[in-house]
């Protein structure tokens with residue numbers, strides 16, 4: 001039985017007062033049946049960890065360096081994240097693939113760096129609209145996932161996967177539950193073939209998940225929760241999705 005996991009991806013949003021209000025709203029709504037986590041900007045990790053300590057709500061980062069340490073100005077290592085009690089690190093978000101030229105191999109190296117320090121990578125995969133319209137969805141997500149499976153090898157079953165069609169992120173245009181389920185089934189089969197533990201692994205859906213569509217998406221057999229952007233910034237919306 002896979003437990004539903006709902007992760008808020010705050011992206012580059014927030015401020016100390018806004019975060020305090022948001023986290024207070026999430027904490028007040030406990031307990032949740034689902035596992036719940038928030039991935040916050042690096043600078044807010046310390047305060048987030050302090051605020052959530054002792055609760056079952058987890059916290060994580062939105063990226064991690066592939067390097068262990070050294071002359072990498074501006075980078076944050078997995079060892080540093082683990083010092084702050086990070087449970088998760090998002091890697092390979094499409095915004096980083098597109099705007100920071102992150103390749104499949106780099107994403108895989110980041111996933112490995114996270115795992116080596118006990119931080120669970122949430123590995124994002126997803127096709128652009130052009131790729132979907134030209135019938136390449138399956139090939140693209142399988143290629144993206146395959147790089148990570150290869151690199152993590154016998155540890156691949158430790159990751160969380162997030163399917164995020166690029167055309168659905170921040171656009172208000174969600175994949176239909178059937179469209180999302182079809183891709184999740186492909187990813188699960190790939191994970192099962194590679195690790196033998198695909199049935200136990202969590203595959204999240206991300207891309208314009210809102211309180212009014214979350215339940216339909218999460219009801220699909222291979223959708224194990226969500227990676228939530230915009231709707232994770234309002235406690236009432238995020239809580240409604242965690243309860244969906």
Ligand code: PGA
Pocket residue numbers: 009164168169170171172206207208209227228229230231
């Ligand atoms: P969205 O973002 O929910 O605002 O579409 C999801 C994500 O990018 O993780």
